[in-house]
Amino acid sequence: MRRALAGVALAAVAALGLGACTGQTDAEQERAGTIALLLPEAQAARYETSDRPTFEEVARQRCPDCQLLYANAEQDAAAQQEQAEAMIARGTDVLVIDAVDTTAATSIVAAAERNDVAVIAYDRFIDDPRVDYYVSFDSRMIGYEQGKAIVRALADAEPGEEPPGALLVHGSPTDPNSAALKAGVHQALDGAEVTILAEYDTPDWSPTRAQEWVTAQLTQYAGRVDAVYAANDGIAGGSIAAMKAAGYEPIPPVTGQDAELSAVQRIVDGDQLMTVAKATDQQARTAAEVAVRVLRGEDPVASTTIGGVPSFLLAPTSIWADDVERVVVQGRIHAVDEICTDPYADACARLGLTDQGAS
Numbered sequence: 001m002r003r004a005l006a007g008v009a010l011a012a013v014a015a016l017g018l019g020a021c022t023g024q025t026d027a028e029q030e031r032a033g034t035i036a037l038l039l040p041e042a043q044a045a046r047y048e049t050s051d052r053p054t055f056e057e058v059a060r061q062r063c064p065d066c067q068l069l070y071a072n073a074e075q076d077a078a079a080q081q082e083q084a085e086a087m088i089a090r091g092t093d094v095l096v097i098d099a100v101d102t103t104a105a106t107s108i109v110a111a112a113e114r115n116d117v118a119v120i121a122y123d124r125f126i127d128d129p130r131v132d133y134y135v136s137f138d139s140r141m142i143g144y145e146q147g148k149a150i151v152r153a154l155a156d157a158e159p160g161e162e163p164p165g166a167l168l169v170h171g172s173p174t175d176p177n178s179a180a181l182k183a184g185v186h187q188a189l190d191g192a193e194v195t196i197l198a199e200y201d202t203p204d205w206s207p208t209r210a211q212e213w214v215t216a217q218l219t220q221y222a223g224r225v226d227a228v229y230a231a232n233d234g235i236a237g238g239s240i241a242a243m244k245a246a247g248y249e250p251i252p253p254v255t256g257q258d259a260e261l262s263a264v265q266r267i268v269d270g271d272q273l274m275t276v277a278k279a280t281d282q283q284a285r286t287a288a289e290v291a292v293r294v295l296r297g298e299d300p301v302a303s304t305t306i307g308g309v310p311s312f313l314l315a316p317t318s319i320w321a322d323d324v325e326r327v328v329v330q331g332r333i334h335a336v337d338e339i340c341t342d343p344y345a346d347a348c349a350r351l352g353l354t355d356q357g358a359s
Helices: 002-015 026-032 046-062 077-089 106-114 139-155 176-189 207-220 233-245 261-269 280-295 321-329 342-351
Strands: 034-039 067-072 094-097 118-122 133-137 165-170 195-201 225-230 275-277 304-306 309-314 317-319
Touching (some): 046 067, 046 280, 067 077, 077 094, 094 106, 094 280, 106 118, 133 139, 133 280, 139 225, 165 207, 165 233, 195 207, 207 225, 233 261, 261 275, 317 321
Parallel strands (some): 034 094, 118 133, 133 309, 165 225
Antiparallel strands (some): 275 317
8 A cells, every 4th residue: 555655646746747857867866866855835935936946956056967856745744745755765865845744744754764765854843853954944033023023013102001912823833933933922022011912823824814813803802903923924914904804004013924025015015014034045055955965975064953953044034114125125035126016116116115226
């Protein structure tokens, strides 16, 4: 049954167009080695527009004769298990995995160990000492920066009879990054002059589920919601949609993460307070470099250790409206003509955000 499952998954992986370097025979590719990249979903634009292409580019540069495999699980942990087994069956030497469900992913780690496949946990920590390396951002620091942004924004609000109230819309409960983000935001908010009205763990980081929950809270806490902590930009978009539908004007401060184009436009327009940029291209670059070194039998020196796993943690960057030109445009996250489409032209002009200013 296990062989049959791997065979079915192998066919599915092949149908996804997993690429191998051209001009190499199977025997040559096998000698060079195989690196597989498993990503969890495509709702967040970063995975297909930044993480995957950067990872593949760097891996090919560093190891031109390596075979590269790729699959996206579309938020399905069972599908990711099948994809991983298919890649192991194809002779993968290094498996780089951004787990859909990090608890379920321990079975992938076990399968990899049985087949002498090195595992690099990417973006989301897999709590298993058999994982060889972990590459991500400091999620607790991100949550802390988001929480401090809420405190800072509410400090400028008109004083009332009660402390201002906030809703906390966290990420997926199956993503360990969510727990770290939650710890960070509580570190910033606990003890501050802010009342936490309610908290929610958003299944699958779903903007729709976040919107539904915030809609219900706006009814329950009518007139008391002064800010919304949103763990990422998708959740921020859902939260803002809920407040707009409820007639909120202006929109209370809302945080975010990932510097998605739509979020940057909302920041420019004043609907979103801030976001946190993660240089996902640098994260992918680091993971690809580590993967190639591990493939060659090297032992990369990590900056820290988490749960017994050598870890590379990158620092995030907060982005407010005044930071868009310097961080987003000059940092080549998004171009001015992408941000400043017709609906946002006036807001861009007010910020002095122009092609000339970004050059």
